[in-house]
Amino acid sequence: MSGRLPTQTYHEIDEERIDFEYLRNKLKLKQLEAKKSLSEKYPHVEKFFLEKGIELGKIREHSANVLGAGALTGALLLSPPMGAKSLPPPHEIIEKIKIAQAAQITPPQEILVATLTDHLPEKTRPLSRDEEKYLERVFNEIMGVPARATLEGEHLNTTYGIIGAEQHLRRYPGDTIGSHKPYLKEGMAPGLGAWGYFAKSKTELTFDLEEKEKWYAVVQTLYLPDWSRRQPHLKNWYKYRKVMIVNSKNGNAVIAAISDSGPAAWTGKHFGGSPEVMEYLGGPKYKKGPVIIFFVDDPENKVPLGPVEYNKVSLAGIPIERI
Amino acid sequence: MSKLYYDHLIVLDEVEAVIKRAAKTQEEKEELWKVVDETLHHRVMGKVLDKLPREHHEEFLDKFHASPHDVEELIRQEIGNLAYELLQDLKKKK
Numbered sequence: 235m236s237g238r239l240p241t242q243t244y245h246e247i248d249e250e251r252i253d254f255e256y257l258r259n260k261l262k263l264k265q266l267e268a269k270k271s272l273s274e275k276y277p278h279v280e281k282f283f284l285e286k287g288i289e290l291g292k293i294r295e296h297s298a299n300v301l302g303a304g305a306l307t308g309a310l311l312l313s314p315p316m317g318a319k320s321l322p323p324p325h326e327i328i329e330k331i332k333i334a335q336a337a338q339i340t341p342p343q344e345i346l347v348a349t350l351t352d353h354l355p356e357k358t359r360p361l362s363r364d365e366e367k368y369l370e371r372v373f374n375e376i377m378g379v380p381a382r383a384t385l386e387g388e389h390l391n392t393t394y395g396i397i398g399a400e401q402h403l404r405r406y407p408g409d410t411i412g413s414h415k416p417y418l419k420e421g422m423a424p425g426l427g428a429w430g431y432f433a434k435s436k437t438e439l440t441f442d443l444e445e446k447e448k449w450y451a452v453v454q455t456l457y458l459p460d461w462s463r464r465q466p467h468l469k470n471w472y473k474y475r476k477v478m479i480v481n482s483k484n485g486n487a488v489i490a491a492i493s494d495s496g497p498a499a500w501t502g503k504h505f506g507g508s509p510e511v512m513e514y515l516g517g518p519k520y521k522k523g524p525v526i527i528f529f530v531d532d533p534e535n536k537v538p539l540g541p542v543e544y545n546k547v548s549l550a551g552i553p554i555e556r557i
Numbered sequence: 558m559s560k561l562y563y564d565h566l567i568v569l570d571e572v573e574a575v576i577k578r579a580a581k582t583q584e585e586k587e588e589l590w591k592v593v594d595e596t597l598h599h600r601v602m603g604k605v606l607d608k609l610p611r612e613h614h615e616e617f618l619d620k621f622h623a624s625p626h627d628v629e630e631l632i633r634q635e636i637g638n639l640a641y642e643l644l645q646d647l648k649k650k651k
Contacts (some may be wrong), residue, residue, distance in 0.1 A: 251578045251579065252575060252647060253580065254577045254579045254580060254581065255590075258573070258580045258588070258592070260646060261589060261592040261593060261643070262592055262648075264592075264596050264639075265593075265595050265596040265599070268596045268599035268603070269596075269599050271599070272599045272600075272603045272604060275603060276602075276603070278614065279602060279618065280607065282615070282618045284571050288622075290598050291594075291595035292595075292627075293598050293625050294594060294598075296624040296625060300623070300624060305616065334645055335603045363581075366626040376634060398570075423577065424577055425586060426582070426583070427583075456587050456590075495583060495587070496590075498573055498576070498593065499574065500590075500594055500636055501570065501573050502636075508562060
């Protein structure tokens with residue numbers, strides 16, 4: 235017995251915490267070393283990027299621009315991106331779904347998984363506009379959720395990527411892990427979410443805000459090519475923006491509110507999910523996996539946060555079947 | 558091969574965790590992420606060019622410039638190396 239309660243995660247934080255200034259200097263030094271070493275060994279590389287008008291260190295921004303331009307060109311020229319599988323006409327798959335549903339032989343979740351397996355590339359990558367439009371229709375038909383890859387002109391750098399497990403977020407000053415039951419072992423994030431506390435105090439924490447933390451999503455707003463240029467509009471637009479996260483392997487889906495920015499690009503992950511989100515998407519051991527994330531077009535705030543239990547929802551005109 | 562791949566990701570998660578603990582605000586967190594990111598780009602580029610004969614460098618740079626999202630396995634390798642070094646450096650401090 236260490237004499238510490240499982241909720242006392244601050245002991246670990248204090249022991250392992252590294253001073254910000256120290257860490258920044260250390261990382262900065264490493265960065266300068268890497269830059270100097272490359273430029274001494276390969277001076278033509280520096281010259282190359284200088285002529286192109288970009289910095290190697292900022293290549294991610296250039297990449298986002300290239301991908302954005304590629305998606306646009308692809309949509310215009312109707313040329314599928316690398317690794318794209320051919321898509322049947324949406325009406326064809328919708329018909330199949332309706333027939334299977336009417337015959338009550340195949341659960342909708344099974345149909346969705348089969349559709350995603352057939353039409354999504356094995357490895358995650360930004361989807362083409364055609365692929366996204368196709369999925370929008372499939373999600374709408376099978377789950378009844380108005381999900382959009384592009385909403386009000388906004389689009390994430392990728393809508394098909396890897397999600398990773400996140401910790402709980404502090405909802406108000408003084409919030410402790412003990413009030414985030416039942417998922418205590420995930421712990422509390424040491425810092426605040428990108429939009430700070432959800433409420434100024436415990437008394438101001440409404441059910442709605444509680445739900446937002448419970449079902450929260452993390453997306454890489456910081457890597458959006460126009461993130462810095464379009465402030466404060468983008469920060470406000472993304473705050474608590476509703477998204478639908480679909481596990482492409484098992485079809486589990488959840489509606490979440492964007493409440494933090496990340497993860498860092500070099501982790502290989504593209505999105506994050508709260509302990510509750512991750513539990514619903516893949517169970518207690520699920521820490522990472524491929525998902526599709528679309529915005530939810532819900533101007534009247536009618537779609538609740540939490541699991542999308544579409545096995546209990548019928549398609550239009552077909553009697554509800556509980557599976 | 559796949560074992561190595563997962564090992565690297567675990568090390569990366571640890572670096573991310575160190576940053577999250579050190580940063581008090583979102584801005585601080587993003588600043589540190591970007592420094593690591595920039596380091597990676599230089600390290601990865603150096604690693605790739607080390608393996609390429611000099612006469613192919615321009616061709617690679619052109620391809621990289623045209624689609625920077627395409628060099629995958631080498632990047633994973635180098636990310637793992639850098640993360641390991643960073644963690645070792647930080648451990649030395651203690």
